[in-house]
Amino acid sequence: MHISTASEELSPNEGLPRHVQDMIGRRLDELFPAVADADPETRLGQVLLRLRAALLDAQAERQVSKAFSDSLIAAVPRLRRFAMMRTRSAAEADDLVQATLLKAWEHRSRFQAGTNLVAWLFTILRNAHINQGKRYRREVRDVDGAFAAALTSPAEQEHRIGLIELQTALADLPVEQRETLLLVVLEGLPYEEAALVLGCQPGTVKSRVSRARERLSQILGIA
Incomplete structure (x- = not known):
């Protein structure tokens, strides 16, 4: 019988087990769902x-x-x-x-x-x-209520609270870590291509993603 080792449970260059990374990815997908096609009348x-x-x-x-x-x-x-x-x-x-x-x-x-x-x-x-001078801010700007609607769509109160906690946890991350995490984990860009978007080195992208995941897992109590 094969017994998993600690090294097998971790992704290369990452300090978190794969199941924790996957859970963070799923939570981000829920917080930022796919956007519908644009209305032809807009x-x-x-x-x-x-x-x-x-x-x-x-x-x-x-x-x-x-x-x-x-x-x-x-x-x-x-x-x-x-x-x-x-x-x-x-x-x-x-x-x-x-x-x-x-x-x-x-x-x-x-x-x-x-x-x-x-x-x-x-x-x-x-x-x-x-x-345009519109950088990330710590607070959630919700001019037309679209973001709030995305958070309140699930029926389960506990689920809604979990998404709000994730949004708060993201807001606590340094701007560069948050942006890098979303590009790599949510949008699925490889480190090298995310580095081109961000104007930095792939190693910097890996470091930011690792630190952001670690911080989110601590704040959210994911283990």
């Missing part, structure tokens, strides 16, 4: 309609590949969730995604085929948000 929805038409024209003129077009449109829900993480406002998040898509379209020739399009788009979105 400004973002109208931008997407025009973008799809422009991409079709660009494909016909061999300016972009079909793979680029399909991947760009497919990335929109992830962009909306990433923007929501940063702004805590559905309206501001959609404005940020709109700016990101327009920037990506303007600079489509700069994208290097074979690289991660999502990481490229995240970089554009993050830089746009920083340039």
Whole structure:
């Protein structure tokens, strides 16, 4: 009979058992659920309609590949969730995604085929948000109630309390650790690609994620 050793229960370069890391990942998925497609009647929805038409024209003129077009449109829900993480406002998040898509379209020739399009788009979105002067804050900004609605959707009171505790725990993390954790654990970016988005070294990304996980497990009492 095979007996698991401590080293087998730990992920490479991580100090927490795999089941703890997985639990943190599941909790983050619950706190930041997938974002629905944009309503065609909204400004973002109208931008997407025009973008799809422009991409079709660009494909016909061999300016972009079909793979680029399909991947760009497919990335929109992830962009909306990433923007929501940063702004805590559905309206501001959609404005940020709109700016990101327009920037990506303007600079489509700069994208290097074979690289991660999502990481490229995240970089554009993050830089746009920083340039707007809207950095992460400790408090939850909830202008239109969207974030509160996401927290109150589950029926179980205990579950709601758990999500609120997780949000509070995230707010207690240093900004750089929180952002890195969400990119790697929630969005699934490899360390190397998250490092490109954040403008740091892969080793720094690994360190931030490890420390953020350790801190969350302590605050939430996950073992």
